[in-house]
Amino acid sequence: MNTCVTHAFERVRWTSLILTLLFVSDKCSASQSDFRATAEVLKSQQQTIVKLFGAGGGSLDSYGTGTLVSGDGHVVTVWNHLISTGYLTAVTADGRKFTVDVVGTSTEYDLALLKLSSEPGDSFSYIDLSKARNPEPGTPVLAFSNMFHVATGNEPVSLVHGVIAAKIPLEATQGRWKFPLKSPVWLVDAITNNSGAAGGLLTDTEGTPIGLIGREIRHSASRTWVNYAVPLTTLKPVIETLLSGKKVDSRPKDADANAPMLSDQQLTARFGLTMLPNVVERTPAWIDTVAKDSIAAKCGLQRGDLIVLVNDAVITSVTDFQQQLAAFRSGEKVALTINREQQLLPVDLQIP
Amino acid sequence: MSCFDQHSPKTNRSCLPGRTSQLAATCDQSTSLKRQLDAVERTCVPWRFALLRKSRPAGGTYLLLLFLFATITPANAQQTVLEREAARVETLRRISPSIVCVMDPKGQGGGSGVLISADGYAISNYHVTSGSGTFMKCGLSDGKLYDAVIVGIDPTGDIALIQLQGRTDFSFAIPGDSDQVQVGDEVMALGNPFLLASDFTPTVTYGIVSGVRRYQYPANTFLEYTDCIQIDASINPGNSGGPLFDIEGRWIGINGRASFEKRGRVNSGAAYAISVNQIQKFIEHLKCGLIVDHGIAEFTVATSDAGEVTVAQVSALSDAYRRGLRPGVQVLSFAGRLLTSANDFQNVLGIFPEGTRLPLTWRDQDGLHEGTIRLRPLHAFQKAPELPEERQQRPPQDPENPDGEEIKPDGTTEDVPASLKSLFVARDGFCNYYFNDIQRLRLLTALKERVASNGDPKSVWVIAFSPSEPGPPLSGELTIAPSAVGMNLNNRPFLQSTSDPQVDEESPQLPGLLIAMNQLRRLLSGDAAEFTEQQAAGRTFHLPLEKDVHVLLTREGVRTCRWYFDESSALPIGVDIEYAQGIDEARLLFADWTDRNGAVFPSRIGLISGAQEDLRWLNIGNLTVNKPSATETTKP
Numbered sequence: 007m008n009t010c011v012t013h014a015f016e017r018v019r020w021t022s023l024i025l026t027l028l029f030v031s032d033k034c035s036a037s038q039s040d041f042r043a044t045a046e047v048l049k050s051q052q053q054t055i056v057k058l059f060g061a062g063g064g065s066l067d068s069y070g071t072g073t074l075v076s077g078d079g080h081v082v083t084v085w086n087h088l089i090s091t092g093y094l095t096a097v098t099a100d101g102r103k104f105t106v107d108v109v110g111t112s113t114e115y116d117l118a119l120l121k122l123s124s125e126p127g128d129s130f131s132y133i134d135l136s137k138a139r140n141p142e143p144g145t146p147v148l149a150f151s152n153m154f155h156v157a158t159g160n161e162p163v164s165l166v167h168g169v170i171a172a173k174i175p176l177e178a179t180q181g182r183w184k185f186p187l188k189s190p191v192w193l194v195d196a197i198t199n200n201s202g203a204a205g206g207l208l209t210d211t212e213g214t215p216i217g218l219i220g221r222e223i224r225h226s227a228s229r230t231w232v233n234y235a236v237p238l239t240t241l242k243p244v245i246e247t248l249l250s251g252k253k254v255d256s257r258p259k260d261a262d263a264n265a266p267m268l269s270d271q272q273l274t275a276r277f278g279l280t281m282l283p284n285v286v287e288r289t290p291a292w293i294d295t296v297a298k299d300s301i302a303a304k305c306g307l308q309r310g311d312l313i314v315l316v317n318d319a320v321i322t323s324v325t326d327f328q329q330q331l332a333a334f335r336s337g338e339k340v341a342l343t344i345n346r347e348q349q350l351l352p353v354d355l356q357i358p
Numbered sequence: 359m360s361c362f363d364q365h366s367p368k369t370n371r372s373c374l375p376g377r378t379s380q381l382a383a384t385c386d387q388s389t390s391l392k393r394q395l396d397a398v399e400r401t402c403v404p405w406r407f408a409l410l411r412k413s414r415p416a417g418g419t420y421l422l423l424l425f426l427f428a429t430i431t432p433a434n435a436q437q438t439v440l441e442r443e444a445a446r447v448e449t450l451r452r453i454s455p456s457i458v459c460v461m462d463p464k465g466q467g468g469g470s471g472v473l474i475s476a477d478g479y480a481i482s483n484y485h486v487t488s489g490s491g492t493f494m495k496c497g498l499s500d501g502k503l504y505d506a507v508i509v510g511i512d513p514t515g516d517i518a519l520i521q522l523q524g525r526t527d528f529s530f531a532i533p534g535d536s537d538q539v540q541v542g543d544e545v546m547a548l549g550n551p552f553l554l555a556s557d558f559t560p561t562v563t564y565g566i567v568s569g570v571r572r573y574q575y576p577a578n579t580f581l582e583y584t585d586c587i588q589i590d591a592s593i594n595p596g597n598s599g600g601p602l603f604d605i606e607g608r609w610i611g612i613n614g615r616a617s618f619e620k621r622g623r624v625n626s627g628a629a630y631a632i633s634v635n636q637i638q639k640f641i642e643h644l645k646c647g648l649i650v651d652h653g654i655a656e657f658t659v660a661t662s663d664a665g666e667v668t669v670a671q672v673s674a675l676s677d678a679y680r681r682g683l684r685p686g687v688q689v690l691s692f693a694g695r696l697l698t699s700a701n702d703f704q705n706v707l708g709i710f711p712e713g714t715r716l717p718l719t720w721r722d723q724d725g726l727h728e729g730t731i732r733l734r735p736l737h738a739f740q741k742a743p744e745l746p747e748e749r750q751q752r753p754p755q756d757p758e759n760p761d762g763e764e765i766k767p768d769g770t771t772e773d774v775p776a777s778l779k780s781l782f783v784a785r786d787g788f789c790n791y792y793f794n795d796i797q798r799l800r801l802l803t804a805l806k807e808r809v810a811s812n813g814d815p816k817s818v819w820v821i822a823f824s825p826s827e828p829g830p831p832l833s834g835e836l837t838i839a840p841s842a843v844g845m846n847l848n849n850r851p852f853l854q855s856t857s858d859p860q861v862d863e864e865s866p867q868l869p870g871l872l873i874a875m876n877q878l879r880r881l882l883s884g885d886a887a888e889f890t891e892q893q894a895a896g897r898t899f900h901l902p903l904e905k906d907v908h909v910l911l912t913r914e915g916v917r918t919c920r921w922y923f924d925e926s927s928a929l930p931i932g933v934d935i936e937y938a939q940g941i942d943e944a945r946l947l948f949a950d951w952t953d954r955n956g957a958v959f960p961s962r963i964g965l966i967s968g969a970q971e972d973l974r975w976l977n978i979g980n981l982t983v984n985k986p987s988a989t990e991t992t993k994p
Contacts (some may be wrong), residue, residue, distance in 0.1 A: 030744065048542065101665055101699070154617035156572060156588060159661060159699045164568040165541055166590035166627050172485050194589065197627030201619050222620075 048148065051213045052162045053099045055206065056122070057152045058079055058106070061091035068316045071151040071163065071206040072120060073218060074132035075245055079104070079122030082245055084221045085111045089118045096122055098130065101160030110248035114186050115241060116221065119248040122305060124346050133207065133215040135245060138238035143170045143211055149198045149235070151219055153208025163206070168196025168233075174332040176234055177226040181319040182265055182326075182333045184259045191234045192217055192324035199223070199231040207352060208235040229335060276358050281324045291327040303314030305355045307344070314350065315343035331357075385684060408957040449607035450546070450562060455529035456483070456609075457560040458522070459497035460506075462490040462783050463774070469497070470549030470560075470600030471520065472609060473530040478504075478522035479645070481637060482599030483614045485581065485745055486509050487518040492782050492790075494525070496522050497550075497558030507781045510644030511789045513743050514652040514736060516614050517582045517637055518599075523778065531601055532643045534608025536633035539587055543567045547613050547629075549600025554846025560600075565591025572818035573701050573708075574615060574630055576958050579746050580737060582652070584708025586630045587611045595630035604632040610634050612731050636709040642908070643711050643896030647793030649742060650896070651712035658691055659703045667697040669720075675940035678718070681729035683967055687722040710738060713909075713920070715934075729971060730901050732934075732943070740787050788893075792839075797894035801910050804928035806884040809958050811981065815883035816840050819957060822979035826962060831865060838879050843872045859917075861937045868976075869967050870944025873935055877919050881912065881930070882958070889914045899921075900932065902945065902966070904971065907931065927951070929958070942967070 007157075015103045028169035040047040054074045062068025070088045072081035081096065083089065085283070104122035111118045112288040124132070141147075147170055152163045164216035172193045178185040198219045217235030225232045247254055278300020291313035296302045313321045316330040317340060334340055334357045377918040395553030441543035458471035459479050467622055469486030480496070487494065487508055496506045497831055509519040511764045522528060548560040555561065569588035576582040589602065593616050611631030618626060643650040659667050667689045672679050683689075683917070691714045694708045710716065712735045719728045737743070785791035818839040825832045845852040847865050854863040854872040864872050879889035879935075895911040901920050907922035910930075916938055921930040929951045935944040946966030 036567075083428075101661075103663075154619070156569060156628065157618070158576075158701060160665070161571075161701065162569060163565065164588060165454065165630060166568055167566045198623070200626060200628065272476070 021218060027160045040119060048150075048209070048213045049164070050131065050160075051133075051207070051209055051215075052150060052165075054133050054148050055152070055163045056096040056098050057157065058083065058094060058120075058162065058205070059095050060088045060094045062088070062262065064293075066315075067201045067289070069152065069202045070156045071153075071202060071205045071219070072097075072291060073205060073215075074130050074208065074223065075119075075135060075338075076132050078247065079124040079128065079251060080109065080132075081106070081120040081122060081129050082218060082241070083117050083118050084218070085113070086204055086221050087116040087320075089120070094120065095177050096120070096344075097159065098122075099162065100159065110251075110253060112244050112248070112254040114254070115236070115244045116186055117218075117236075117241060117244055117248075119245060133238075133243045135215070138215050138242060139210070140237060140239050141170060141216060142170050145170045145196055146211050147192075147196070147216065148211060148213075149194065149196050149203075149206060149210050149219055150209070151198065151200070151203035153198075153200035153203040153206075155202050166196045168194045168198075170199075171195045176220075176232065178223040178232050178234075179221045179226050179333055180221070181317055182329045184226075186237060187240075189237075189240050191220065191236050196233060198233045198235065215242060229338070253276055265329045267325065267326075268332045273331075276301070277355075279307065281327070284324050288323040288325075291321050291324045301355070301358050306353050307342075307355075308346065310346070312345040313342060314345050317341050364387065377473065379421075380540060401820075410960065412444070420784050429886060436809065446605065449603075449605070450548075451530060453601075453603060453607045453609075454499045454560055456531040457462060457499060457548045457550075457558075457600065459555075459558045459560075460486050460490060460520070461495045461497065463493055465503070466493050467493070469596055469598035470613075472548075472599075472601035472612070473522065474533075474609075474641070475527050475530050476528050477526050478506075478524075478528050479509070479530075480520050480522055481601075481612060481641075482518050482520060483612065483895075484513050484516045484518045485614070486599040487520060488510070488513075488745055492872075493778060494520065496520070498522075498528075498776065499559055501557040501559075505775075507778065507790065509511045509790055509793050510646065510648050510650060511646065511742055511902045512640050512650040512652075512711075513739060514576075514580055515632060515636065515640060515650075516583070517612065517632060517640060517644070518777070519641070521781075524783075529815050531603075531609035532607075534604055534606075536587065536610045536635045537566055537605065539570055539610055539633075541567050544605040545587075545589050545610070546605065547589065547593060547597060547600060547631075548603065549597040551592075551594035551596040553596055561597075563592040563597075566587050568628065571705055572630060573705050580743060581615075581745075582708055583615055583630050583632060585636060585705040586615075586632055589613075589631060590627045590631050591629065592625040594625050596624055597629075612637065621624070633709070639709060640711055640896075645793060646797045646894040646896050647788050647790040647795075648893075648896065648938060649739045649787065649789050651738060652708060653710060653712040653714065653734045654736050655692075655707055655731060656715075658732055659681060659697075659700050661700045665698065667700060671856070675732035676734075677942075678734055680942055680969060680973075681718070681731065682727060683718070683720060684722070687720050690719045690726075691720060692716065692718050699769045707733070711896065711898075713895065714898055717901065729969075742789060747984075760836060794894050797908075798892060798910070801894060801908060801923055802884075802886075802892070805930075807884050808928040809884055812882055812884075812957050814985070815879075815885055818984040819879075819959075820982045820984065821959070822981075823976045824979060826975040828976045830867070836871075836875055838875050840879070841877075843875045845872060858915075859937075861941050864944075868965055868974075869942075870946070871963075871965060873917070873937065874933060874944050874946045875936055877912070877914070877933065880914065881919075881921065895920065902971075903932065929960075932964075945971075947973070949975075955983055957981055957983050 056072045058070040058072050060068055062325055072083040075082050076140050089108060096106050107121045109119045109121045147168055149166050150163050157163045170192050173190045175188060176185050176191045197259050199222055203219050204221040206219040208219055209215050215238055217237050220236060221233040223232055244254055278297030279297040279302045282294045293309055293311045295309055296307050313327050319330055321327045336357050338357045340355045342355050344351050344353055422742035456473040460471045460482050461468040471480045476479055479551050492508050495992040496504045504522045504524050506520045506522045509521050511518045545565055547563045551561050562969050567587060568590050572586050572588045574583035593613050597613050600613050601609050602613050604610050611633050613631045616629040640650055652799045657672035657678045658670040660670045662668050669683055669685050673685050681828050692703055695706050697703055710733060712733050715730050715732045717730050764991055781792055783791040788794055821836040824833055837844040842855045843851055848962045852865050856876045859873050859876055889912040890911040893911050895909040897906055897908050900907045905924060907924050910921040912919045918936045922932045924931050930948055932947045948960035950961035951958055959981055961978050962972050966973050
């Protein structure tokens with residue numbers, strides 16, 4: 007079975023080799039079929055990746071990845087929880103450490119542009135966005151990221167290989183939050199949906215930058231973790247706008263009054279939970295009562311607990327909590343973080 | 359991060375038919391994918407010609423060239439792809455017989471392993487064998503099951519050595535040089551994930567090297583992966599202990615660990631293999647049936663903001679301190695590797711067994727310095743340590759024990775045949791003393807034969823010596839007797855009793871010579887009772903001789919000696935002697951052993967001493983053997 011797959015994989019590479027030979031005859035080399043040769047080229051590519059560190063906790067990682075897009079130290083990454091924490095540092099591939107400012111963000115493109123607080127004279131390797139290309143499905147790709155925080159200091163980030171499996175619009179959710187980008191993204195068969203990988207770089211086997219590795223998210227239909235990257239050709243105009251100091255969209259991230267939500271009755275009937283009545287706008291998600299022997303009681307929830315997080319989404323109100331819960335299907339496991347007597351406690355809840 | 363292993367509970371076994379059909383389905387898919395791609399390829403050539411005709415370039419030669427290109431290159435490219443595939447298939451055929459499916463005595467599951475010699479030695483993970491007990495069952499790709507016994511373990515490095523029984527012509531893997539492995543290299547992992555193959559045909563997964571020289575902390579346990587190879591090949595439960603090969607089929611590592619998170623304990627694209635170069639440094643130790651320990655350097659380092667590695671703390675009792683290392687000095691290299699971070703230091707430290715002597719270079723205000731230090735024990739396990747619950751490899755405990763078969767504490771059952779049972783001897787501080795006995799007797803028997811002519815061990819030897827090089831004038835005479843060692847050095851007397859030697863009884867010019875002669879007399883007597891303990895202690899790279907040597911470790915009182923033997927001689931080529939912790943070792947070299955007046959003794963003795971580790975050679979002159987005196991012979 008393995009041989010079949012590898013063989014097929016090589017056929018794909020072979021096909022792309024022909025295409026390369028056809029159009030760029032002077033690029034004729036065997037490097038397409040040899041990751042070692044390409045890795046030599048890609049050593050310079052690893053210099054463009056930074057390791058990001060911020061605040062985490064619970065199911066939230068305190069680390070991530072970013073990709074340098076300017077010689078002045080501008081970095082792009084996914085606009086996830088890490089960026090929102092306020093205090094960020096970055097370590098470049100040669101081990102230099104910088105504090106980081108958020109220059110601009112785009113909700114629509116799920117993108118954040120950061121700036122390393124460099125001194126005059128500091129220089130950085132960066133990817134050339136104008137070289138970004140749009141390969142077809144079947145193209146072998148390499149993904150650079152500091153997944154699982156394997157690399158520290160001046161150590162090179164991790165490299166995984168795969169093939170572009172499809173180019174499709176992505177319908178994916180993270181709790182109640184929906185992936186906003188409408189234009190197609192690349193699905194890859196390499197596992198890029200890993201802790202800390204978001205914001206890493208996808209390239210072809212010659213090191214041409216092609217995409218920004220996406221966040222940890224599940225597909226709306228299959229509920230499986232999606233390995234995707236947003237094409238850099240899609241992001242390029244947005245990055246350039248942000249680089250020029252202009253704002254892009256300003257739609258607030260959590261404004262979704264029409265999102266489905268669990269009613270108070272459903273919450274009581276299915277979970278055995280009654281929340282504090284939603285009397286003012288943004289009433290905090292306090293638990294009022296927990297029915298005996300209910301799901302909520304079994305997982306350890308108590309009267310007076312304040313729901314702080316559902317997985318890695320911050321819960322701003324009781325409405326927010328009811329919307330978040332509605333996004334999960336029966337049988338899924340949800341990691342709640344609650345505040346009980348000034349202590350943050352993790353609670354695992356299985357959706358009934 | 360976590361380790362893998364697969365205990366195939368009975369439920370899993372019953373699952374196997376289902377899995378097989380799934381497997382067949384997947385295979386069909388791949389075949390159809392292959393067919394589709396073949397179709398694409400077939401359509402490729404006409405399409406390309408069409409394109410060429412359409413975009414007809416100016417110039418007939420160019421056109422001709424392009425035509426040649428189009429007709430020849432794809433054929434060559436296809437050839438290359440097919441050749442590469444054929445080579446890979448051939449490589450897998452060659453290496454598959456070395457893959458071991460390691461299971462507990464009931465054949466209930468476990469992990470993987472790899473044969474490394476024709477006489478059945480195989481490497482696996484400690485966290486695989488620790489759940490399988492002393493004796494295990496091993497399946498090979500020939501579909502047969504072999505008995506195996508545990509030989510040695512390296513708990514910290516997560517490595518175990520076992521020996522398969524019943525053949526002397528096992529296929530085995532050929533190691534490569536894992537220091538040459540680079541990011542992007544193609545790799546293949548072989549093993550028995552999910553115990554898929556009931557006939558033990560190994561599963562192959564393919565990937566690339568994601569990172570090298572990775573350091574993975576001991577996560578809630580003592581298992582520490584240093585200088586390891588990170589790969590994106592699929593590593594799943596049951597792959598643990600199995601080998602990682604480069605694309606040419608050279609064995610480069612042992613797959614044992616992966617990063618897990620939300621998906622559960624299955625492949626996440628980030629797995630770690632212990633490098634074969636690290637394993638090679640432990641193999642001879644493991645063959646001695648030891649619980650091999652890793653070491654500490656007795657100083658810590660930190661990475662400064664400037665990217666320098668500097669000493670944070672140093673123990674005042676350490677080799678490093680005596681060499682001159684102090685907090686704040688910059689460490690440039692360790693064990694020959696340049697350091698750029700504290701992680702580098704941890705990586706180097708982790709690949710050596712305890713007791714290894716390693717070179718160090720550092721810089722302080724006086725300039726560059728170099729010296730050697732010996733690694734001290736990290737854990738000093740006296741028994742095979744227990745792994746945390748989640749890392750354990752035991753089959754699901756059945757409180758009812760339906761088979762009614764009693765499993766003894768050492769994992770054996772009543773039905774272990776006597777011939778297999780005889781291959782295991784339990785002793786504190788050892789994994790399997792049976793194997794230490796073999797290695798120890800190999801060294802000692804050869805030595806004893808060689809010194810047989812030395813006559814009565816209670817004789818008194820009187821030996822004249824002089825320095826072999828110019829320097830401060832030295833001449834002296836040693837008197838070596840069972841009760842004491844005396845020395846006359848430039849008419850100044852020194853005396854040290856053999857039962858209670860003190861370091862301050864040594865001469866300042868030749869420190870360590872008295873204790874060394876005391877211990878050498880014991881060794882050359884050939885009488886095991888002269889020591890409280892003797893054990894084979896593996897192989898090490900001797901400094902300053904710079905050669906691989908076997909180590910015989912002896913203890914007598916608080917004094918530990920490491921005697922070094924090379925392949926060419928039954929006699930030691932050197933010894934390092936510890937008086938006690940905090941005191942520099944007495945380090946001697948022995949050269950040109952000769953038989954003189956009925957006594958086998960070296961013609962030259964080298965003495966390494968001082969902070970600078972200066973080497974000074976002494977020429978041995980006249981040697982006379984005196985009959986035991988009355989007091990010596992009547993001594994109880």
